[in-house]
Amino acid sequence: MDPASVSIRRARPLLGTFVEIGVAEAPGAEAAVAAAFAAVAKVHRLMSFHEQASDVSRLNREACKRAVTVDPWTFAVLETALDLKRRSAGAFDITVAPVLERLGLLPQAGRASRPSRASGGEPIELLAGRRIRFRDPGVRIDLGGIAKGFAVDRAVDVLRADGVRCGLVNAGGDLAAFGPESETVHIRDPRDPRRLILALTVREEALATSGVRFDPFRSGATAGVAIIDPATGAAATAVCGATVRAANCMLADALTKAVMVAPASAPPLLSSLRASALIVQENGDLCVTDGWDAVRLAA
Secondary structure, eight states: OOGGGOSEEEEEEETTEEEEEEEOOOTTHHHHHHHHHHHHHHHHHHHOSSOTTSHHHHHHHHTTTSOEEOOHHHHHHHHHHHHHHHHTTTSSOGGGHHHHHHTTSSOOOSOOOOOOOTTOSOSEEEETTTEEEESSTTOOOOOTTTHHHHHHHHHHHHHHHTTOOSEEEEETTEEEEESSSOEEEEEEETTEEEEEEEEEEESSEEEEEEOEEEOTTTOSSEEEEOOEETTTTEEOOSSSEEEEEESSHHHHHHHHHHHHHOGGGHHHHHHHTTOEEEEEOTTSOEEEOTTOOSEEEOO
């Protein structure tokens, strides 16, 4: 965020990354920021693959045996995830957890096999009363491709409800800006994340980026792509990176994975959801879909 629009800036380790909240100073703003962090922490508790008591872990252990009741937030994320799977023809799929386990990107929580699909249809059933059932014992889910965005949206809701006029919530690059003032955001080159390639302004919208794994605190080197093509079980390598702008961060977060997996079919999907994308090709060329604007080369 620009210094002129921010007086309070706080950060906490959550969701496997650092979550930063910056808001304009006003009476009650500190309490609002604390409440926003509490909302993010709740998403972490509910949707972490690593926490044994989370809804995700309970589903992965029990939902193939019986219907499991989950929190309204978890149910809402699952509804959106299954809708996006249908809209993207399977490019976004939360049942890739066994593949991520096999690749060492998630801790082993069960047999690293994919659902058999023998019975056909969607392997996850959403039932009345916020109950979830898995139709195949091989099903395990990971909400890492959508939960961060959902957490950002919930934090923004809390800040708005508490009277904060403007601000920005950033969870490791999945972010949302709200209020009358535009915020400047820089995008890294996925081939060399130490280099900034673009700057753009965001206002009353969300932005999310996916690409290679990168830890700026340990090394400048990239560590491969963590986005999996559900159809092949291999890393998505069609493009180097994707940044999506959308009305909310949950949508932007999930759509980056669909764009990474199937960039050729992404434009109509993005258009149907009033979203747009910046795609970085292997050779460094930048491509944009309809609706992407206000982009300039970073200095």
